[in-house]
Every structure is written in structure tokens, then in C-alpha cells.
Amino acid sequence: MKLDRRAFFASLGGAAAVASMSDEAKADALERYLMAQAAPPPSTASTGSSPGAAGPSSTTRFPTMAELDAQIATRPTRRGVGNLFAANQGNVAHLPPMPEKPTLVDFYRLRFVATSNHCLQSANRAMKNGMSEEIILACLLHDTVQELIKVDHGWWSAQMYEPYVSEKVAFAIRYHQALRFYEDKEHGYEYPDLYRRIFGSDYRPEPYIQRTYDMVRKHKWYIEPRMVTVNDLYAFEPNVHPQLDQFTDIIGRHFKQPKEGLGFDGSPVAHMWRSIAMPDHPL
Ligand SMILES: [Fe+2]
Ligand SMILES: [Fe+2]
Numbered sequence: 001m002k003l004d005r006r007a008f009f010a011s012l013g014g015a016a017a018v019a020s021m022s023d024e025a026k027a028d029a030l031e032r033y034l035m036a037q038a039a040p041p042p043s044t045a046s047t048g049s050s051p052g053a054a055g056p057s058s059t060t061r062f063p064t065m066a067e068l069d070a071q072i073a074t075r076p077t078r079r080g081v082g083n084l085f086a087a088n089q090g091n092v093a094h095l096p097p098m099p100e101k102p103t104l105v106d107f108y109r110l111r112f113v114a115t116s117n118h119c120l121q122s123a124n125r126a127m128k129n130g131m132s133e134e135i136i137l138a139c140l141l142h143d144t145v146q147e148l149i150k151v152d153h154g155w156w157s158a159q160m161y162e163p164y165v166s167e168k169v170a171f172a173i174r175y176h177q178a179l180r181f182y183e184d185k186e187h188g189y190e191y192p193d194l195y196r197r198i199f200g201s202d203y204r205p206e207p208y209i210q211r212t213y214d215m216v217r218k219h220k221w222y223i224e225p226r227m228v229t230v231n232d233l234y235a236f237e238p239n240v241h242p243q244l245d246q247f248t249d250i251i252g253r254h255f256k257q258p259k260e261g262l263g264f265d266g267s268p269v270a271h272m273w274r275s276i277a278m279p280d281h282p283l
Contacts, residue, residue, distance in 0.1 A: 080151030083114035084279045098277045101261030104164075104251060107144075108244050111276050115144045117241055124242035126231040135227045137165065137254045138172035140247055142228055148276050153177060156272075163267045164256045168224055175225035176232060178212040181205045187223065189230045 072078070077086040086092070096110050108116050123140035131139075145157035154177025158170045165173075182205075183191040205213070216222055251257075258265035263273035 078151075080149060082146060082148040082150060082279075084111065084147045084276065095280070099261070101259070102263065102273075102277060103257050104255055104262065105244060105248075107262065107273070107276065112144045112147055115146050116244075119143055120242040120244065120247075121237055121240055122228075122232050123247055124240070126227065127246070129231060131227055131231065133250045133254055134166060134169050135172060135224060135231075136247065137250055138169045138176075138224065138228050139231050140250070141165070141169075142173050142176055142232065145272075148272060160269050160272045163269060164258070164262075165254060168221055169254065171219075171221050172224035172228050175212065175216045176228035178205070178209045179216060179225050180229045180232065181209060182213050182217075184226060187226050187230065189226060 084092075084095075098110055099106055102110075112119070119140050119142060122142065123136050126136045126139040141161055142157060143153060145160050146153050148160075149156050154174050158174030161173060162170045179189075181191075183189060216225060258267070260266070263270050263277050
């Protein structure tokens with residue numbers, strides 16, 4: 001997918017603002033931008049392109065921490081806020097009601113509006129590449145928690161899915177966030193030129209990401225999150241919209257749908273599902 005670099009930079013407040021973001025925040029911002037562009041036209045306006053994109057040219061300069069702080073205070077919401085909780089532009093829209101006992105499929109159809117196409121594309125890619133069903137499921141789920149919260153989404157997402165999927169699937173989801181910053185040509189993952197071109201050559205993951213990578217690299221399940229990053233990378237295809245039906249059997253075999261409905265099964269993460277189902281509850 002071709003990246004409109006100028007529009008991307010403008011959407012974040014300009015090249016200086018981008019250069020001043022933390023490494024992790026930069027990568028997340030790019031992912032969100034591409035995800036928004038890949039999403040089908042939603043009922044509320046939310047394309048990734050910025051209106052009147054007239055930001056500075058792509059000449060990169062790395063600003064100071066003071067400039068980064070100043071950028072934070074120019075926005076009404078923080079960058080890590082979930083998709084459901086802030087409109088890209090204008091106001092948020094009314095959401096359709098959820099069934100009494102919502103299933104994972106209900107969440108895809110009614111709440112995972114901003115993230116579902118990206119995740120479906122990723123799972124579709126994994127399926128075409130002959131991945132295991134667990135990796136395909138991990139790809140299908142990996143970024144959906146961004147409807148609730150974006151910051152540290154790998155960890156949040158794994159936590160939200162942990163009661164319902166195998167340990168291996170949760171592992172793959174949790175650690176894809178860290179692994180995407182580290183090349184592994186042997187397994188078909190090259191550090192994307194896209195990141196290098198946009199973020200510059202001095203990109204360095206934050207220490208907690210580095211420590212996580214060091215641990216996962218030696219882990220017996222390393223290949224699981226690695227394959228999520230491999231299939232994630234090429235999933236940003238603007239005119240490809242795989243359908244959830246394609247994955248119904250895999251969900252049925254590997255996702256333990258609670259009979260009470262997600263959010264109402266008394267699990268330690270039920271509140272996360274309720275928060276996605278009812279984001280307009282004030283307290
Ligand atoms: Fe991700
Ligand atoms: Fe992703």
C-alpha cells in the first residue's frame with residue numbers, strides 16, 4: 001500500500017511532531033494510520049487522511065522533549081485512547097445495540113468497526129500462507145483491543161483474550177507488539193523500509209520492548225508472535241475486505257465462547273468486554 005507520507009505526517013501534527021514522538025508511539029501511529037486507510041468506509045467519517053493536509057514537507061528534524069510535551073497539550077485526547085472513545089473528526093456516533101449474550105462475532109460486526117478489516121486482512125494473509133489455525137486466530141484478534149485502548153495494545157489484547165484462547169494464541173498476540181521492531185530474515189520478516197523511511201535510522205525501541213524481545217527470541221514459542229508480525233506487515237491492502245465467515249470454523253474450534261456472553265461470564269476480563277459493548281456508560 002502506498003503511503004501518503006505528507007498526509008500521514010500532517011495527521012500527527014507535522015514532521016517535527018512525528019520526530020519528537022517516542023519510538024513506540026511512532027510505530028503505533030503508523031499502524032493506526034494504515035489501518036484507518038484500509039478500513040471500509042464507516043458510517044461516521046474516519047478516514048486516515050487528514051483534511052487540508054498541508055503539513056510541513058517530509059524533511060525530518062528531531063525535536064526536543066519540550067516540543068513533544070507541547071504537542072501533547074494541543075490535542076483533546078491522548079494518542080493511546082481507544083477507537084470507540086474518540087472520533088477522528090467531528091463527534092462520536094450512536095452505536096447499534098448489542099445482543100444480550102454477545103459472541104465474538106457480534107463484537108466484530110457491531111463494535112470492532114475501526115480494527116476488523118485490518119485484522120481480517122491479516123488473518124486472510126496468514127491463511128493463504130498456510131499458517132496454523134492458532135496463528136490465523138491470533139492474527140484475527142491481534143489488534144481488536146484498540147477499540148478499547150491503543151497504548152501497549154499487545155499486552156491489553158492478550159489479557160482480554162486469555163480466558164478464551166490457548167496460551168499459545170495469547171502469547172502470539174501479546175508479543176507481536178515487540179517483535180515487529182526486530183528483523184528476522186530467516187523467518188521472512190525484514191524490518192520494513194516503510195518504518196525506516198518515515199521514522200529515520202535512529203529508531204530504537206524502548207527498553208521494556210527490548211527486554212521483551214530478548215525474552216521472546218529465546219522462547220520455544222517465538223515463532224507464534226513472529227508469524228503475526230510477518231502476516232501483519234502485508235495486511236494493509238486498501239481494497240481487500242475478507243469476510244468473517246471465512247474464519248467461522250477456526251473461531252468455533254479455538255475460541256471458547258462463554259454461554260453467558262462476552263462481558264457477562266464473570267471472568268477477570270469481563271469488564272473489558274463490557275467497556276467495548278457499552279462505551280457510553282459514564283462511570
Ligand atoms: Fe499490532
Ligand atoms: Fe496489526
